[in-house]
Amino acid sequence: MSLRLAENTELRALEPWNAEEFAQNIDRVRDYIGPWVGMAHMVTDTDSGRTVLQRYADKQAAGNGRIYGIWIDGKLMGGTLFRTFDAANSMCEIGVWLDPAATGGGLITRACRHMIDWAVCVRGMSRVEWRCSPENERSGAVAQRLGMTLEGVLRSEYPLGGVRQDAQVWSLLAAEWRARK
Ligand SMILES: CC(C)(COP(=O)(O)OP(=O)(O)OC[C@H]1O[C@@H](n2cnc3c(N)ncnc32)[C@H](O)[C@@H]1OP(=O)(O)O)[C@@H](O)C(=O)NCCC(=O)NCCS
Numbered sequence: 001m002s003l004r005l006a007e008n009t010e011l012r013a014l015e016p017w018n019a020e021e022f023a024q025n026i027d028r029v030r031d032y033i034g035p036w037v038g039m040a041h042m043v044t045d046t047d048s049g050r051t052v053l054q055r056y057a058d059k060q061a062a063g064n065g066r067i068y069g070i071w072i073d074g075k076l077m078g079g080t081l082f083r084t085f086d087a088a089n090s091m092c093e094i095g096v097w098l099d100p101a102a103t104g105g106g107l108i109t110r111a112c113r114h115m116i117d118w119a120v121c122v123r124g125m126s127r128v129e130w131r132c133s134p135e136n137e138r139s140g141a142v143a144q145r146l147g148m149t150l151e152g153v154l155r156s157e158y159p160l161g162g163v164r165q166d167a168q169v170w171s172l173l174a175a176e177w178r179a180r181k
Pocket of ligand 1: 032033036037095096097098099102103104105106107108109110131132133136138139141142145
C-alpha cells in the first residue's frame with residue numbers, strides 16, 4: 001500500500017482517517033509553509049484536517065485530485081498532491097510540502113518523479129504544472145530539478161493570508177518526460 005522513497009521513508013495515500021496526524025504535521029510546519037501553502041491556513045485542528053482530506057478523497061473518487069503523505073520512521077513529515085487532475089484536458093498540477101527537518105535530501109523530487117511518471121505514463125497526461133511564488137526559491141528549484149520549464153508569472157493570481165500573490169507557472173510536457181527517462 002506504499003512506495004518506498006528511502007530506507008526509512010514511505011509515500012502513501014493520505015486519507016481522512018489520518019486527520020489527527022495530518023493536523024499535527026501542519027501544526028509543526030505552519031510557520032515554515034505558511035507563506036506559500038494555503039493548507040497551512042485551512043488546517044488548524046483535526047476537524048479542519050479531516051475536511052481537507054475528505055475533500056481530496058472526494059476529488060480522488062471523482063478522478064480530479066489526490067493527496068499523499070510522506071512518513072519518515074513512521075511519522076508524517078509532509079506530502080505531495082495532485083491539486084488538480086483534469087483527465088479531459090490531459091493536464092494536472094502538483095503541489096508539495098515538507099517539514100524543514102526533512103528537507104535537503106531529495107525526498108520531494110523523488111516523490112514528484114513517481115507522481116509525474118504515473119500521471120504521464122499510466123494516465124496519459126500531456127502536461128504537468130507546478131505553480132509557486134516567484135519568491136519561493138526552494139519550490140522553484142524542485143520544478144527545475146524535475147526538468148520543468150518556467151513559462152511566466154501570473155500576476156495577483158491567488159489570495160494567501162489576505163494578500164493576493166503572484167504565481168510562477170512551470171510545466172513539463174509528456175514528450176519531455178519520456179525523453180528524460
Ligand atoms: C519546497 C520544498 C518541499 C522543497 O524541499 P526540498 O527538500 O528542498 O526538495 P527536494 O526533495 O527536491 O530536495 C532538494 C535538496 O536535497 C538535495 N538532494 C540530496 N540528494 C538529492 C537527490 N538524490 N535528488 C535531488 N536532490 C537531492 C538537493 O541538493 C537539495 O538541497 P539544497 O536545497 O540544499 O541544494 C520545501 O522547501 C517546503 O516544504 N517548502 C515550504 C512549502 C512550499 O513552499 N511548498 C511548495 C509550494 S508551491
